[in-house]
Amino acid sequence: MSAPPVVPDRASPSVPALRDLPLRAARERRRVPRAVRRTLVVVALLVLWQVLAEIGVLTPDTLSSPLDTIRTAGDMFASGDLDTALLTSLQRAATGLALGVPVGLVLALASGLLRLGEDVIDSPMQMLRTLPFLGITPLLILWFGIGDTPKIALVFLGVCFPVYVNTLVGIRNVDARLVEAARTFGAGRWSVIRSVVLPGALPNILVGLRLALGIAWLALVVGEQISSDGGIGSLMLQAQDNLRTDRIVVCLVIYALLGLISDLVVRVLERVLLTWRQGLEAS
Amino acid sequence: MTSLLPGTDQVPETTSPPLAVDARDIRRRFGEREILRGVDLQVRPGEFLALLGASGSGKTTLLKILGGLDREAQGQVRVPARVSIAFQEPRLLPWQRAWRNVAFGLRGPDVRARATEALREVGLAHLADQWPKTLSGGEAQRVALARALVRDPDLLLLDEPLAALDALTRLRMQRLIADLCARRGLTAILVTHDVDEAVTLADRAVVLREGALAHEIPVDLARPRDPSGPAFGTHRDQLLSWLGVQDPTTDLPEEKTP
Numbered sequence: 278m279s280a281p282p283v284v285p286d287r288a289s290p291s292v293p294a295l296r297d298l299p300l301r302a303a304r305e306r307r308r309v310p311r312a313v314r315r316t317l318v319v320v321a322l323l324v325l326w327q328v329l330a331e332i333g334v335l336t337p338d339t340l341s342s343p344l345d346t347i348r349t350a351g352d353m354f355a356s357g358d359l360d361t362a363l364l365t366s367l368q369r370a371a372t373g374l375a376l377g378v379p380v381g382l383v384l385a386l387a388s389g390l391l392r393l394g395e396d397v398i399d400s401p402m403q404m405l406r407t408l409p410f411l412g413i414t415p416l417l418i419l420w421f422g423i424g425d426t427p428k429i430a431l432v433f434l435g436v437c438f439p440v441y442v443n444t445l446v447g448i449r450n451v452d453a454r455l456v457e458a459a460r461t462f463g464a465g466r467w468s469v470i471r472s473v474v475l476p477g478a479l480p481n482i483l484v485g486l487r488l489a490l491g492i493a494w495l496a497l498v499v500g501e502q503i504s505s506d507g508g509i510g511s512l513m514l515q516a517q518d519n520l521r522t523d524r525i526v527v528c529l530v531i532y533a534l535l536g537l538i539s540d541l542v543v544r545v546l547e548r549v550l551l552t553w554r555q556g557l558e559a560s
Numbered sequence: 561m562t563s564l565l566p567g568t569d570q571v572p573e574t575t576s577p578p579l580a581v582d583a584r585d586i587r588r589r590f591g592e593r594e595i596l597r598g599v600d601l602q603v604r605p606g607e608f609l610a611l612l613g614a615s616g617s618g619k620t621t622l623l624k625i626l627g628g629l630d631r632e633a634q635g636q637v638r639v640p641a642r643v644s645i646a647f648q649e650p651r652l653l654p655w656q657r658a659w660r661n662v663a664f665g666l667r668g669p670d671v672r673a674r675a676t677e678a679l680r681e682v683g684l685a686h687l688a689d690q691w692p693k694t695l696s697g698g699e700a701q702r703v704a705l706a707r708a709l710v711r712d713p714d715l716l717l718l719d720e721p722l723a724a725l726d727a728l729t730r731l732r733m734q735r736l737i738a739d740l741c742a743r744r745g746l747t748a749i750l751v752t753h754d755v756d757e758a759v760t761l762a763d764r765a766v767v768l769r770e771g772a773l774a775h776e777i778p779v780d781l782a783r784p785r786d787p788s789g790p791a792f793g794t795h796r797d798q799l800l801s802w803l804g805v806q807d808p809t810t811d812l813p814e815e816k817t818p
């Protein structure tokens with residue numbers, strides 16, 4: 278039997294200062310005023326804008342007032358100008374997205390899942406990605422002339438890359454230990470892709486989709502201002518020629534709304550597809 | 561050495577007994593560090609083996625090799641076709657509800673029923689529809705255990721499957737594992753740091769140390785085993801001393817850095 282180890286005397290404990298952690302009750306008091314505060318700022322800015330217009334600081338040929346803009350929007354709807362342009366733009370955006378998103382996805386899958394795919398696809402994609410795609414516009418006009426095609430091509434190019442890059446990041450970040458586990462339980466290659474890789478990459482794919490939607494509108498703004506053949510962009514081009522700032526502002530608001538709606542769509546998609554992430558109970 | 565099997569003639573010396581695991585001279589290095597330096601391991605069909613060893617001694621590494629998840633290792637390994645693993649971390653698919661995780665890879669018409677039954681056995685039938693992220697650590701571990709147990713494997717590899725459980729649940733799960741293995745005649749290898757758990761469950765316990773199976777002890781105690789019995793205590797003390805644990809009042813051995 279060896280001697281028991283020497284136990285040192287206990288030092289007297291140092292007394293730490295305590296602090297409050299902000300828990301629910303404390304936070305809630307501030308939440309409501311915050312939402313109100315944000316809305317108030319927006320409303321105040323609009324009012325300021327209107328006032329500046331009323332007192333003549335902002336003349337209509339600089340920037341139309343909010344009220345004028347609303348009036349103009351009503352006129353444009355009534356005359357059917359806006360509907361037609363909106364429809365044209367929507368169609369172009371949808372076509373570009375419908376082509377660009379799947380292509381970006383497929384390329385990313387091929388490059389993320391196959392060694393050969395990575396070697397063949399990734400470096401050209403990374404090279405092209407550094408090219409500012411809007412700079413290709415002159416080439417697209419030379420190739421496709423005017424009309425729908427160059428606009429759709431521009432949307433396609435703008436959409437393809439964010440989807441590709443984000444999907445690839447998602448695939449690369451899939452937890453290898455989950456793949457290992459799936460293999461253990463008898464999953465073949467395809468089953469691993471379907472039940473582990475794709476769901477694991479989904480959050481990033483949706484990020485790519487959100488970026489893609491934003492870029493789709495941007496590409497359209499630029500593409501449609503090339504020539505006057507329909508769409509919100511060419512409506513703006515005409516308004517510019519006629520010095521109609523009110524019409525320009527209406528078009529800008531439409532773009533903003535389209536962006537907002539696309540964002541909302543992706544948010545809803547995220548809510549539905551990624552319930553597991555927040556641990557929300559989908560009942 | 562020859563043995564007589566009941567009802568048969570003397571077995572010729574050339575025939576080796578059937579094995580569920582036959583691993584010879586397994587070596588595995590990570591960079592400069594050789595973690596496994598010639599592990600020999602034979603497990604009989606239906607045998608329950610406990611694998612002990614200090615943290616970082618290579619137990620998980622060995623289990624992964626046996627599970628066919630490590631193709632970089634050297635040596636000869638023969639294992640059955642259907643191997644099932646309960647990993648040290650639960651490794652549940654976060655995007656599938658608990659029961660779907662249990663059912664992963666199962667085929668047949670009654671998959672949901674089988675998964676639910678397996679969850680009931682680990683005491684979690686009421687959480688079948690929950691997302692893995694909302695499970696507690698111990699619950700997630702039990703779901704992973706259910707996933708390993710539900711698929712009648714020929715070899716069951718358990719890597720500290722009960723480490724996150726409270727004392728009572730742990731006892732229940734030990735009983736469940738013992739029952740299942742006995743009922744289905746499963747071959748199992750259990751990695752554990754809990755010496756009592758090893759002696760309770762195993763037919764044989766081995767200790768991994770310095771890259772090889774350094775010690776081995778058969779546990780021929782009648783079941784169910786009573787941890788307060790003297791024979792149990794002998795086994796426990798033997799294993800503890802191999803693991804370097806002695807009288808709590810003495811100085812601990814220095815930690816070795818290989």
Ligand SMILES: Nc1ncnc2c1ncn2[C@@H]1O[C@H](COP(=O)(O)OP(=O)(O)OP(=O)(O)O)[C@@H](O)[C@H]1O
Binds near residue numbers: 590
């Ligand atoms: N992929 C790897 N790359 C580098 N080193 C590794 C790798 N996997 C394991 N190791 C090392 O091998 C050693 C053994 O690891 P292993 O996970 O097998 O330990 P263990 O016995 O299971 O420990 P514990 O009881 O803590 O789980 C550790 O020192 C670890 O750092």
Ligand SMILES: [Mg+2]
Binds near residue numbers: 619
């Ligand atoms: Mg381990």
